[in-house]
Amino acid sequence: MSGEFDINQIDDVIHGRLRLGVMAFLSGSAAADFNVLKAKLSASDGNLSVQLRKLEEAEYVAIEKTYAGRKPLTRVSLTDKGRAAFIAYLDAIEKLLPAKPPAK
Numbered sequence: 001m002s003g004e005f006d007i008n009q010i011d012d013v014i015h016g017r018l019r020l021g022v023m024a025f026l027s028g029s030a031a032a033d034f035n036v037l038k039a040k041l042s043a044s045d046g047n048l049s050v051q052l053r054k055l056e057e058a059e060y061v062a063i064e065k066t067y068a069g070r071k072p073l074t075r076v077s078l079t080d081k082g083r084a085a086f087i088a089y090l091d092a093i094e095k096l097l098p099a100k101p102p103a104k
Helices: 017-027 034-040 045-057 080-096
Strands: 061-068 071-078
Touching: 017 034, 017 045, 017 071, 017 080, 034 045, 034 071, 045 061, 071 080
Parallel strands: none
Antiparallel strands: 061 071
8 A cells, every 4th residue: 555544534525426526627727617517527507516515615616606798607616725635635545545556
């Protein structure tokens, strides 16, 4: 193992499939529109909204609601706390993996 194996180090807020997808997508961009996230993650409006709310409550993402003309526009970005949590999550996952594959 590359570190101490401790499953309890996995952040449950991030670990959900859709929330993990949001965090991974946002880690590579400054911000994303709600509709872009929805398309990239193959999510429904309702499911994505619920998962974004959980990430927002944990202060991992910031959500900005504005208008483009009369059309609502929702933009989501990682916070500094969210970026640090995502890095810690990836580090914790890495510790669960063997340093090298077992010999066959």
